[in-house]
Amino acid sequence: MTASRLARILRVSIDQDVCCAHYLCQGEAPEIFHAVNGQWAVRLHDDIDDQALQRNFRPVIRAARCCPVSAIRIELDDGRRLDGDSLELGLLLNT
Numbered sequence: 001m002t003a004s005r006l007a008r009i010l011r012v013s014i015d016q017d018v019c020c021a022h023y024l025c026q027g028e029a030p031e032i033f034h035a036v037n038g039q040w041a042v043r044l045h046d047d048i049d050d051q052a053l054q055r056n057f058r059p060v061i062r063a064a065r066c067c068p069v070s071a072i073r074i075e076l077d078d079g080r081r082l083d084g085d086s087l088e089l090g091l092l093l094n095t
């Protein structure tokens with residue numbers, strides 16, 4: 001088992017300064033990301049707990065990879081901080 005396989009998501013965030021509301025992240029991980037009615041914006045659901053994060057490990061990684069402006073930030077419990085430009089995202093999907 002690799003270190004990546006043991007990694008857990010601690011936190012997910014969206015850089016609202018660069019998010020352009022493409023909604024691709026919502027398509028990948030609807031339990032984590034949602035469009036805001038009447039606004040050109042995407043937010044995290046309010047009730048995301050640790051179980052939801054771990055259950056959505058791969059969807060969140062896929063969302064970060066497909067975000068065209070790398071607005072999604074992922075913090076892992078091993079100290080890694082990743083965004084859409086992080087090559088490690090692809091490796092995590094293969095663990």
Ligand code: SF4
Binds near residue numbers: 014021068
């Ligand atoms: S895919 Fe990226 S730019 Fe599009 S809504 Fe999600 S965070 Fe924002």
